[in-house]
Amino acid sequence: MTMYGRLNGDRVREDSPVAYEMGNPWIKTRVIVAKSKDRGQNWQYLSTVSYNPQLGFEGQNESDLIRLSNGLLAVFTRTEIHGYIAPHERRNLDQPLLVG
Numbered sequence: 001m002t003m004y005g006r007l008n009g010d011r012v013r014e015d016s017p018v019a020y021e022m023g024n025p026w027i028k029t030r031v032i033v034a035k036s037k038d039r040g041q042n043w044q045y046l047s048t049v050s051y052n053p054q055l056g057f058e059g060q061n062e063s064d065l066i067r068l069s070n071g072l073l074a075v076f077t078r079t080e081i082h083g084y085i086a087p088h089e090r091r092n093l094d095q096p097l098l099v100g
Contacts, residue, residue, distance in 0.1 A: 001036070002049065002075055004029045004061040012053035028059030031077050049075045050098055060098060075100050 006027050013025040030051035034043040050060040056079045063077040077098040 001034055001043075002031055002063040002065045002077075003034055003043075004031045004059075004063065006030065007032075007048075010051075010053075012059075014058050026058075028053045029061045031060045031063045031075065033065065033073075033075070049100055050077050055079055055098075 006029060010027050010030065012028045014028055015025075031049045033046045033049055035046055036043050049063070053059055060077045060079060063075050065073055065075050068074055075098075077100070079096055079098055
């Protein structure tokens, strides 16, 4: 399962205008993969899938994980990169997904 949040040591604050208006900017998030052997009672951290605090306002979050037909895992993650200019010059808040 994918999850998002912060690990000990994560200290880069969000640069979202909304967070600053609230007077308490949050720490940017990362996407991780965890597994459970007891149907969700306990979880084991496996790996960080995406952590790049220089991307987007919030960091990476809200992801989905699928197993491909060849057995590999693919993760699609929201970037929150507002104002990204797409290769076709679209400027209307395109927010590309990260795929890993």
